[in-house]
Amino acid sequence: MKQVSEYIQANKDRFIExxxxxxxxxxxxxxxxxxxxxxxxxxxxxxxxxKAGADKTELCQTAGFPVVxxxxxxxASKPTIxxxxxxDVQPADPLELWDSPPFEPVIKNGKIYARGAxxxxxxxxxxxxxxxxxxxxxxxxxxxKFIIEGEEEVGSANLETFISANKEKLKADIILISDTSMLxxxxxxxxxxxxxxxxxxxxxxxxxxxxxxxxxxxAVANPINILCEMIGSLKDENNHINIPGFYDxxxxxxxxxxxxxxxxxFNLEDYKSKLGIDEVHGEAGYTxxxxxxxxxxxxxxxxxxxxxxxxxxxxxxxxxSAKISMRLVPNQSDEEITxxxxxxxxxxxxxSVKVQVKPHHGxxxxxxxxxxxxxxxxxDAIIRAxxxxxxxxxxxxxxxxxALFEEVLGLKxxxxxxxxxxxxxxxxxxxxxxxxxxKGIETISYFYESYSNSK
Ligand code: BES
Ligand code: MN
Ligand code: MN
Numbered sequence: 001m002k003q004v005s006e007y008i009q010a011n012k013d014r015f016i017e018x019x020x021x022x023x024x025x026x027x028x029x030x031x032x033x034x035x036x037x038x039x040x041x042x043x044x045x046x047x048x049x050x051k052a053g054a055d056k057t058e059l060c061q062t063a064g065f066p067v068v069x070x071x072x073x074x075x076a077s078k079p080t081i082x083x084x085x086x087x088d089v090q091p092a093d094p095l096e097l098w099d100s101p102p103f104e105p106v107i108k109n110g111k112i113y114a115r116g117a118x119x120x121x122x123x124x125x126x127x128x129x130x131x132x133x134x135x136x137x138x139x140x141x142x143x144x145k146f147i148i149e150g151e152e153e154v155g156s157a158n159l160e161t162f163i164s165a166n167k168e169k170l171k172a173d174i175i176l177i178s179d180t181s182m183l184x185x186x187x188x189x190x191x192x193x194x195x196x197x198x199x200x201x202x203x204x205x206x207x208x209x210x211x212x213x214x215x216x217x218x219a220v221a222n223p224i225n226i227l228c229e230m231i232g233s234l235k236d237e238n239n240h241i242n243i244p245g246f247y248d249x250x251x252x253x254x255x256x257x258x259x260x261x262x263x264x265x266f267n268l269e270d271y272k273s274k275l276g277i278d279e280v281h282g283e284a285g286y287t288x289x290x291x292x293x294x295x296x297x298x299x300x301x302x303x304x305x306x307x308x309x310x311x312x313x314x315x316x317x318x319x320x321s322a323k324i325s326m327r328l329v330p331n332q333s334d335e336e337i338t339x340x341x342x343x344x345x346x347x348x349x350x351x352s353v354k355v356q357v358k359p360h361h362g363x364x365x366x367x368x369x370x371x372x373x374x375x376x377x378x379x380d381a382i383i384r385a386x387x388x389x390x391x392x393x394x395x396x397x398x399x400x401x402x403a404l405f406e407e408v409l410g411l412k413x414x415x416x417x418x419x420x421x422x423x424x425x426x427x428x429x430x431x432x433x434x435x436x437x438x439k440g441i442e443t444i445s446y447f448y449e450s451y452s453n454s455k
Contacts, residue, residue, distance in 0.1 A: 003137045004445045008438055011129075015441070016112070016434060018048065019125050022087075023105040023114040029065060029088035029154045038150050041087045041121075042066045045148050048128050053135030054146070060166075062158035065150030069169070072135070073143045079455045080143035081448065082172035082411070083131075084401070085124030085179060086152035089116035090426045097428035111431040118432035119425035123178040123418060124148060126437060130444035141452035145172055149401075152179075155361030156401045163401075163408050174374050174451065175405050178440060180395050180417030185435065187265040188386045190378055191415035193293065193394035194402055196328030196365035198337045199301075202227070202345060203321045203356045210306075211316040221352035223320035224305045230348055230355075231322060234298055238284035241298050241326075243344045249331045253294050264289050264391055274422055293394030296337075297327045323360075327396060334362035363400020368412060373454045378414050381446035385439055416440075416447065 008015075027041035028034040042059055049070035050057045059066040065088065073080075092102035092115045100106045105114035112122065127146070134140040147170065149159050163170060180191040204223040211220060234242055241247070253261070266289055272280060282291040291297070305320030307313040326337055342357040349355040368375065370392050382390040395415070402413045418440035424430045 003139075004133065004442055007133045007137055008441055011133075012434075012438055015125075015129050016107075016437070018129075019112065019122060019437070020105045020114075022048075022121050022125060023112070023116055024103055026092070026103045027088050027116070027150065028091050029151050030091055038065050038088055042068055042148075042150055045087050045124075045128070046070070048125075049131070049146055052128055052132035054131075060162065062151075062162050064154075064158040067150070067159065067162050068146065068148040070146040071144065072131070072140065074140060075143070078142045079174070079452060080145060080172040081451065082170060082175045083127045083144065083146045083148075084175055084177045084405070084413070085127060085146075085148045086120045086150065087124065087148050088150045088153050089119070089121065090153050092428075094428060099429055102428075102430075107434070108431075110435060111433050112437075113429055113431045115430055117430050118419040118423040119430065120152070120179045122432040122437055123440065126178055126418070126440040126444055127176070129441045130448070133441065133445055134448060139449075141448055142455075143172075144448075145170065152399070152401070155363075157361065159401055160404055160408070163404065167409060170409055172409075172411060173455070175402075175409075175411050175413040176444070176447065177399070177402070177413050177415050178417050178444070179399055180397065180415045181419040181421050181423070182417055183265060183391065183393060184420065185386075185433075185439070186388075188382045188388055188390040189264075189393040190375065190382065190390045191368075191395045191417055192370055192375075192392040193330075193367040194365060194415070195296075195396055195398050196332060196334055196363050196403070197398040197400065198326040198328060198334045198341065198362045199323070199360040200338060200341065201321060201323050201358045201360060203319060203358070204230070204349070205319050205354045205356070206352065207316070207318055210318050213314045213316040216316050220316065221350065222316050223353055224317060226350060226353050227303070227305070227320040227322060230345065231300060231324075233348060239282055240284070241296070243298075243337075243340050245340050246296070246337065249333070249336065250296060251330045253290070257294075258290065260392075261289050261293065262287065264393060289393075292396040294329055296329050296332060297396075299325050299327075301325050327398065328365050330365050330367055332365065334364055338362060361400070363398050364403035366399075366402045366406065366413070367394070368415065372412070374412060374414055374451065377451040377454045378416055378447055380450040381416075381443050384446045384450075385443040414447075416443065418443070
């Protein structure tokens with residue numbers, strides 16, 4: 001493939017400027033205050049695909065935010081790559097912890113700082129630019145379709161309906177996604193698995209109103225104390241999850257797979273120091289790489305109740321709540337685990353309180369075999385761009401639509417991500433390396449070629 005790096009070199013300033021314009025749009029899907037901006041982002045993405053050379057672009061309406069669809073069909077007998085990404089972003093708060101405003105992108109030390117810089121606007125936009133490059137240099141080797149959604153960060157509920165209703169339109173041979181991370185620029189990797197997710201909210205109710213913590217304390221159940229005890233009991237001293245049947249369907253990694261994982265270039269000291277922690281924490285008997293990639297986990301994501309304002313207020317609250325996520329691995333299912341959690345959590349509640357478990361959105365896990373030609377094509381593209389063979393790594397994050405792509409469209413997804421775990425996605429000061437952005441465009445361009453040649 002000719003001119004790839006030349007084209008990127010000659011156009012990189014414009015690529016970055018365009019990404020910065022996209023990052024200025026606060027497309028927060030979770031917050032209705034930003035509805036107009038989410039719609040604006042969809043239109044900007046559609047336009048960018050039209051300008052890049054798509055013959056057909058549309059904003060497909062759903063019950064929620066539109067799906068941006070675009071295609072360039074060069075020859076029906078050639079293979080088709082379906083690119084997926086998302087233009088919505090997580091809420092930016094806590095705002096006070098950002099060094100610069102989340103929707104006023106700045107470049108510092110070779111990185112673009114903004115909400116969505118990495119997840120996923122920066123990574124999604126690499127695909128728009130790789131497509132532009134292939135069109136402009138007249139070397140698109142296969143057909144390409146894009147679906148860029150605006151509800152990934154809120155569970156992709158309407159995308160499922162969209163793909164089920166548009167199977168013909170989305171007909172393709174492989175799905176290509178950049179919405180994950182790699183180990184480092186020195187040690188490129190390919191994501192070979194995503195975790196499933198069961199996310200729920202629990203509410204513990206004690207007395208019918210807030211009480212004086214002296215007058216009633218010690219005599220009536222305090223829902224916050226009880227909730228803490230209940231959550232505390234969900235794991236044993238080995239950080240093994242205590243919910244009955246929780247591990248029933250967990251596919252244990254073979255000795256061979258574990259041996260391979262142990263070879264992952266990963267520096268634990270560096271990992272700890274970057275997080276400011278003295279020790280890691282997790283399930284006994286497993287390495288950090290294994291805990292992240294192949295073991296299911298349970299975490300409280302938020303917890304509230306009682307008085308949290310300034311100063312002291314002596315109160316025994318009526319209610320306490322928590323949001324809990326469980327990350328799942330093959331062959332656990334969201335529904336199964338949600339049900340097991342609910343049953344267990346209700347069963348451990350003392351009679352002195354009432355418990356309510358409310359499930360939110362979830363998703364199923366996904367694994368990508370490494371012995372298929374599509375993996376090899378991705379690996380070859382990375383070798384060409386980075387000069388090094390990538391290692392397969394199972395991710396801890398979730399993209400629930402990926403399992404549905406397989407179930408509904410019968411298609412595998414290649415997870416070719418260029419973010420780093422330290423890019424602070426979902427956190428203040430999210431950023432994306434310009435080098436990662438440009439290398440990503442280069443690798444994606446090579447993938448088109450190696451993939452097309454492998455067919
Ligand atoms: N891009 C992330 C998922 C991700 C990040 C996978 C890093 C692997 C490595 C995605 O946007 C995301 O945040 N997903 C959510 C799930 C969703 C249902 C809200 C997640 O993982 O929490
Ligand atoms: Mn994402
Ligand atoms: Mn995300």
